[in-house]
Amino acid sequence: MPNQETTLEESLAGAGSVLSSVSGPSTDNSPDSLGAETSVGVRLLEKVTEGKKLAAAIPANENKANEYGEAARCPYTGATAEPASASATASTSSEIIASEKVGSGEPIIGENPTVAPLDRVRVDASDQVLTTNQGVAVADNQHSLKIGLRGPTAMEDFILREKLTHFDHERIPERVVHARGSAAHGYFETYESLTDITRANLFSEAGKRTPVFVRFSTVAGERGSADTVRDVRGFAVKFYTDEGNWDLVGNNIPVFFIQDAMKFPDVVHAVKPEPHHAMPQASSAHDTFWDFVSLTPESTHMLLWQMSDRAIPRSYRTMQGFGVHTFRLVNAAGESVFCKFHWTPLAGTHSLVWDEAVKISGADPDFHRRDLWEAIEAGEFPEWELGLQLFTEEQANSFPFDVLDPTKIVPEELVPVTRVGKMTLNRNPDNFFAETEQVAFCTAHIVPGIDFTNDPLLQGRIHSYLDTQLTRLGGPNFHEIPINSPIVPVFNNQRDGFHRQAIHRGRVNYEPNSLAGGCPFQAGIAGFSSFPETITEDKVRGKPELFADHYSQARLFWQSQSVAEQLHIIAAFRFELSRVQFPAIRQRVLSLLVNVDPILAEGVADGLGIDLPAPAPLATNLPTPNYEPSPALSLLARPGQTRIRTRRIAILVGNGVDAESIAPIYEDLLEDGAVPRIVGSRLGKVTTADGKLLDVEISLEAGPSVLYDAVVIAAGESSVQALTRDAHALDFLRQQYRHCKPILALGAADQLFAKADILKTLPDGTDDPAIIFAGMAELTAGLEEFKNALANHRSFAREMDPPIV
Numbered sequence: 001m002p003n004q005e006t007t008l009e010e011s012l013a014g015a016g017s018v019l020s021s022v023s024g025p026s027t028d029n030s031p032d033s034l035g036a037e038t039s040v041g042v043r044l045l046e047k048v049t050e051g052k053k054l055a056a057a058i059p060a061n062e063n064k065a066n067e068y069g070e071a072a073r074c075p076y077t078g079a080t081a082e083p084a085s086a087s088a089t090a091s092t093s094s095e096i097i098a099s100e101k102v103g104s105g106e107p108i109i110g111e112n113p114t115v116a117p118l119d120r121v122r123v124d125a126s127d128q129v130l131t132t133n134q135g136v137a138v139a140d141n142q143h144s145l146k147i148g149l150r151g152p153t154a155m156e157d158f159i160l161r162e163k164l165t166h167f168d169h170e171r172i173p174e175r176v177v178h179a180r181g182s183a184a185h186g187y188f189e190t191y192e193s194l195t196d197i198t199r200a201n202l203f204s205e206a207g208k209r210t211p212v213f214v215r216f217s218t219v220a221g222e223r224g225s226a227d228t229v230r231d232v233r234g235f236a237v238k239f240y241t242d243e244g245n246w247d248l249v250g251n252n253i254p255v256f257f258i259q260d261a262m263k264f265p266d267v268v269h270a271v272k273p274e275p276h277h278a279m280p281q282a283s284s285a286h287d288t289f290w291d292f293v294s295l296t297p298e299s300t301h302m303l304l305w306q307m308s309d310r311a312i313p314r315s316y317r318t319m320q321g322f323g324v325h326t327f328r329l330v331n332a333a334g335e336s337v338f339c340k341f342h343w344t345p346l347a348g349t350h351s352l353v354w355d356e357a358v359k360i361s362g363a364d365p366d367f368h369r370r371d372l373w374e375a376i377e378a379g380e381f382p383e384w385e386l387g388l389q390l391f392t393e394e395q396a397n398s399f400p401f402d403v404l405d406p407t408k409i410v411p412e413e414l415v416p417v418t419r420v421g422k423m424t425l426n427r428n429p430d431n432f433f434a435e436t437e438q439v440a441f442c443t444a445h446i447v448p449g450i451d452f453t454n455d456p457l458l459q460g461r462i463h464s465y466l467d468t469q470l471t472r473l474g475g476p477n478f479h480e481i482p483i484n485s486p487i488v489p490v491f492n493n494q495r496d497g498f499h500r501q502a503i504h505r506g507r508v509n510y511e512p513n514s515l516a517g518g519c520p521f522q523a524g525i526a527g528f529s530s531f532p533e534t535i536t537e538d539k540v541r542g543k544p545e546l547f548a549d550h551y552s553q554a555r556l557f558w559q560s561q562s563v564a565e566q567l568h569i570i571a572a573f574r575f576e577l578s579r580v581q582f583p584a585i586r587q588r589v590l591s592l593l594v595n596v597d598p599i600l601a602e603g604v605a606d607g608l609g610i611d612l613p614a615p616a617p618l619a620t621n622l623p624t625p626n627y628e629p630s631p632a633l634s635l636l637a638r639p640g641q642t643r644i645r646t647r648r649i650a651i652l653v654g655n656g657v658d659a660e661s662i663a664p665i666y667e668d669l670l671e672d673g674a675v676p677r678i679v680g681s682r683l684g685k686v687t688t689a690d691g692k693l694l695d696v697e698i699s700l701e702a703g704p705s706v707l708y709d710a711v712v713i714a715a716g717e718s719s720v721q722a723l724t725r726d727a728h729a730l731d732f733l734r735q736q737y738r739h740c741k742p743i744l745a746l747g748a749a750d751q752l753f754a755k756a757d758i759l760k761t762l763p764d765g766t767d768d769p770a771i772i773f774a775g776m777a778e779l780t781a782g783l784e785e786f787k788n789a790l791a792n793h794r795s796f797a798r799e800m801d802p803p804i805v
Contacts, residue, residue: 008663008694015670016677017697018048019378020648021370025695026684028052035670036645038379040426043093050088057081067142072149080127089126093377097427100487101211101240102185118482172437173472174223177268178234180282181217182316182369183436184376186425188212188239188386194420197337197390198329200449202241203420211240213483214425215439216316216372219251220271221282226365228357229282230311230572235321235343236441237423240487247445248341249465253310254322256406257299259547261460267292267299285579294588297616298407298547300596301554303589307572308557309351309565309635314793315371317382318350318640325458326403326410328451328531329390336531338396338403338453340410342387342417348640350793354572355803356739359706367707371646373428380646380673381426387417400625401553402546406457408553412632435483440469451531456543474498491520548620551595552627558597560633564796570600571801574607583610591616643791645673647709652729653680653696656718659688661746661776665712665783672787676712679703681726689716700728705735710790715747715776724755733758740798742770742789744782749773762797770795 011032017024018034019041030049034041058081065071083089086109098105103119109126130138138159145157153160175181187209194203202210217234218225233252238245257267269275270292271284280286284306293299305311313319323341330336352360360367375382389410391403401408429435442465443458452458469478475498478484490502493509508515511522558566573593577586586608593601594615605612631637649669651662662678669676680686680696688694705711711733713720723729733756736743745753750773753760762768770789774782789795 008666012667012670014695014697016666016675018045019374019675020677020698021374021377022364023683023698023702025697027695028056029695034378035667036673040094040096040377040379040381042379043087043096044377044379046085047087047090047093050083050085054081054083054088069149072143083126089124091430092373092428094379094427095430097185099185099187099211099427101213102427172474175217175472176468177219178215178217178236179223180221180225180227181215181234181436182372183213183215183429183439184372184382184425185427185429186212186214186381186423188237188421188423190421191419194329195331197331198449199332200241200246200329200447201243202239202246202447203449210242211487212423212425213238213240213435213439214423215436215441216368218282220268220284225282226361227368228312228352228360228365230284230306230354230357230576231282232306232311233313233316233319235319237321237343238439238441238445238484239447241447242488243447244488245445245484245486246447246450247441247443248323249441249443249461250321250323250341250343252313252319252321253302253305254324254340254342254409255302255305255553256324256457257293257302258296258457259298259405259407259543260456261458261464262456263296264457264460264464267296285576287580287582287585290577290580290585290589291582294585294592297550297592297619300550300592301407301557303592304554304557304569304596307569307576308561309353309568311572312352312354312357313368314350314352315347316368317372317375317646318345318347320344320349320638321384324406325455326396326453328453329388330449330451330531334531336451337390337392340389340415342389343384343423344387344417344419344638346383346385346422346640347642347645348793349635349638350640351635353739353794353799354568354575356706356735359704359735363704363706372425374675375646376425376428378646378675381424383425384423385419386421386423387419389415389417391415400546401549402544404453404455404544405547406455407547407550411556411627411630413628413630434481438473438478438481439483440473440478440481442466442469446528448528454533477501493520545620545622548618549622549624550619551592552625554596556627556630557633558600559627560629560631562634562636562796564799565634565636566600567603567799567801570603570607573600573604577604577608586610587613588616639792643672644669644787647674647790648707649674649676649710649712649790650679650703650705650708650732651676651712651714652723652732653678653686653694653714654716654719654722654726654729655686656689656716656722657686657694657714658716658719658747658776659690659692659694661715661779662694664779665744668783669787674790677703677708679732681722681728686719689718700726700732704728705732706739708736708741709793710742710744710786711736712744712786713746713749713752715749717748720748720752724752730756737798738803740770740794740796742786742795743772744786745771745773746779746782747775763800764797768795768798770798 013031014025014029015031015034034045086107095107096105101118108119109124130141144160145154147154190203190206190208192206202208215236218229218231219234220231221229235250235252237248271289273279273281274286274288293303321343327339328336329339396403443461444466470476477497477499480501493511495509512518577589580586590601590605591613593604594612601612666676678697679700681700683696683699685693685695737758760771772782772786
């Protein structure tokens with residue numbers, strides 16, 4: 001028999017699986033540490049450990065036999081088990097994080113509180129009897145009421161009717177756009193006072209913290225679609241400020257397809273599944289979308305962004321966010337400046353590659369949702385800095401574009417981004433439906449000191465977001481749903497409507513009044529006042545002439561990308577247009593790209609096997625602006641500050657693995673905040689070269705290559721030979737190589753590279769900086785080199801199109 005000792009330190013064995021939400025070792029053993037300790041990480045470890053014990057405390061349904069025959073005539077009390085810790089039954093390890101909105105961070109056990117912040121709606125059923133919605137204790141939750149054991153069901157069974165009726169109505173209409181989303185609680189902290197430019201209280205002093213709830217989403221797909229589709233990502237932030245709620249409802253791309261809200265139903269209808277057969281889901285790669293945009297040349301700039309790597313982010317935590325529109329900031333003196341909002345992730349901006357994104361959709365369609373959840377559960381809180389581009393109306397009038405045009409950016413070289421605060425997401429929702437699904441963002445929700453501009457797309461959004469909640473959330477009282485309610489008191493004369501929660505005293509529901517002493521009374525100068533912009537114009541349907549420049553900023557974006565990013569854009573256009581059936585649509589799209597850049601247009605045309613058409617006609621005779629490339633527009637210019645924290649690393653093992661090659665790597669990666677997983681052909685244990693046993697944390701089937709950021713091939717002649725005979729392992733390594741990920745090969749891994757037909761050098765013959773070979777003597781240096789490559793995310797110099805075999 002092999003030695004039963006494990007090869008990792010007992011305190012760390014299985015830590016990677018605790019940090020993940022898929023699979024785990026076959027044993028019930030739990031580590032004592034997760035490496036890089038955080039308070040929430042400690043709570044996560046306790047939650048998993050105690051959760052295992054609680055689950056094991058009910059080995060079977062001991063009352064099942066009581067459901068049949070004569071025994072069923074007498075209702076029985078349900079079986080329970082007492083958790084050793086409150087964390088065992090928690091939805092999330094981050095529930096200990098407190099804020100003015102979510103509450104004290106001290107979960108209330110065994111109660112159904114109805115007061116205080118969000119604590120008033122958190123329910124825990126520990127040691128409580130099952131009841132109906134009216135509080136009536138339920139004697140039997142296994143059977144409907146029958147006339148005799150074999151008789152018909154009685155209509156009087158109000159318990160059955162309540163249960164089924166609620167079940168039948170559990171789903172609410174999903175969002176028309178942004179249906180697929182994930183969210184988290186957190187806070188925003190201001191770096192310094194901004195009272196010189198805005199009276200908004202959340203920016204009033206350095207260190208001021210404001211609770212936030214942030215929802216990330218895809219745009220085109222339905223609620224059950226995959227996370228990693230090529231799409232715009234929503235980035236919506238609800239600030240629970242001292243003056244009411246402010247919703248900054250943006251995207252991860254700073255421009256949009258259209259210039260006027262009149263066209264919003266058209267672009268959404270075009271990108272959604274085609275109405276005659278409801279295909280394809282969550283994809284723009286079909287005729288109706290490209291038909292629309294090919295006839296809408298103002299979409300060209302946005303198309304370059306959507307076909308870039310920005311549309312397939314590595315995670316929600318590694319994508320930028322933008323307010324898209326130009327807003328106003330107004331100070332206490334009534335002075336106004338224009339503003340563009342930017343969110344910049346401290347983890348850097350990183351993307352997937354297309355082949356990887358497609359495979360992830362099958363391997364884990366919840367990839368982004370899981371990543372955000374796991375990071376917060378482990379105490380690795382995502383962070384973004386808020387940046388402002390500030391400029392006056394006089395400056396705006398001098399720009400070669402119109403700042404009211406949502407298809408244009410303000411280049412950072414023209415107006416630098418000033419970073420004014422940091423947002424940290426530190427608590428997962430307790431309940432997905434109650435919070436993530438029911439949260440209602442509206443661009444109309446602003447506070448004193450923030451105001452709108454005349455951007456025609458923004459003006460339509462002010463109406464549309466509010467209007468859609470009336471249907472989706474059942475009426476005008478959606479603001480009373482706990483996740484939507486502000487942290488400041490609400491007093492007005494609105495009454496009634498579906499699902500009204502407030503019970504108002506008195507007889508007055510109007511203003512002015514005397515029967516309530518004039519209350520509630522208007523705030524005067526202390527309240528919100530719109531900026532008094534002077535406008536003298538005729539009513540007209542149309543756009544300013546500067547809106548007619550459709551290509552110069554698309555050219556700016558293209559020229560600002562690295563070579564690898566440019567090749568990805570060409571490949572994305574090729575793929576999308578290859579799925580279009582009508583040649584005329586392809587020709588029209590190419591005619592737009594001819595106006596952007598000849599290399600781009602020729603690359604796409606070559607991929608489609610067609611000649612370049614004539615350029616699309618221009619919509620203006622105004623001189624075309626010429627922009628210098630903007631490095632800030634490339635993903636590669638934003639590596640981030642967190643290095644390898646939360647990066648997932650697979651450690652491939654087989655029988656005969658050298659234990660000494662695993663423990664120091666696993667422990668070192670954990671210490672740096674990464675998430676290592678020991679990956680094998682099957683769950684269970686592998687036998688090490690020295691006869692010990694090692695737990696496999698996840699199988700190659702459950703955790704394929706695309707779910708990891710890098711791979712370590714553990715040393716051991718027998719282990720490597722076993723992997724060379726496993727097609728899953730060979731495919732795993734090939735995919736890691738193809739997707740340009742770092743590889744650390746220890747010991748005799750050469751033969752695995754040979755069997756997988758993987759080059760050790762780049763296509764030009766030089767050394768691949770992201771493939772590191774190391775013997776045990778060079779383990780420390782090799783590991784450091786590997787971590788540096790991992791911090792850089794990918795080695796795009798390895799990439800070839802098409803990939804070689």
